[in-house]
Ligand SMILES: *[C@@H]1O[C@H](CO)[C@@H](O)[C@H](O)[C@H]1NC(C)=O
């Protein structure tokens with residue numbers, strides 16, 4: 001009887017701890033799926049997306065003409081459809097069609113490190129639910145960083161219209177989103193309004209965007225690769241202790257130049273970003289912009 005109530009107590013105590021900090025507890029557990037290296041052809045398949053993400057930092061008049069310098073020259077067959085944003089109130093974005101990859105491309109400008117740092121290290125970060133008008137049917141348990149939700153909502157309708165135009169003009173069956181946090185939110189948003197095509201997302205130096213329910217939603221619905229370069233500190237922000245969780249799909253570029261696939265959410269291995277950059281001070285901010293297979297983010 002005594003033994004039984006003791007073990008009951010232990011169980012209850014354990015359950016309480018597990019409930020209070022489910023994520024930290026889980027993060028300590030090694031993930032059993034092995035970490036694998038990408039081969040050269042797999043790495044170079046990402047290269048066009050890095051150029052498209054980098055062109056996201058160029059102003060709308062230049063992306064609308066596809067005359068933005070190195071990034072545009074690297075993908076000469078691209079057909080621009082629409083561009084927008086002012087890089088201040090609304091991040092730059094553009095939409096168009098790549099006839100060689102047979103995909104519509106949506107690119108959202110990433111944030112420069114000095115602009116994003118205060119947003120990500122603020123300990124009073126507000127998480128918010130996703131607006132049902134933009135994300136019909138999304139569970140109210142799914143919560144994201146309110147700053148990212150705001151940023152995504154500003155261009156959402158225009159981006160949706162441009163994607164629909166591109167799909168009908170070019171008969172594409174594939175839509176690819178590049179950038180970082182806004183692109184990830186678009187990856188949840190667009191499939192709620194467009195059907196009959198496949199979506200994929202490739203993002204660079206992605207910060208944590210939402211809570212455990214958001215990460216699980218992304219794992220279930222989004223084909224995502226988020227590529228982290230060496231000791232970039234942005235992907236470890238906002239901290240897991242604030243309730244933020246990364247979806248799966250990490251690829252971590254090693255100091256050696258190898259690209260490793262890190263399975264699971266916030267894989268704690270030292271070969272993945274969570275283990276390699278335990279604290280902000282362990283990071284190197286110059287790694288945020290790349291190079292990603294030779295491509296430095298920026299216009
Ligand atoms: C690279 O890996 C992919 C996926 O495993 C495989 O299909 C491909 O043949 C490999 N390519 C080379 C050059 O090893």
Ligand SMILES: *[C@@H]1O[C@H](CO)[C@@H](O)[C@H](O)[C@H]1NC(C)=O
Nearest residue numbers: 230231283284285286287290
């Ligand atoms: C940060 O990274 C850059 C580029 O890889 C390197 O040149 C620099 O030495 C690094 N800084 C520190 C403090 O490690």
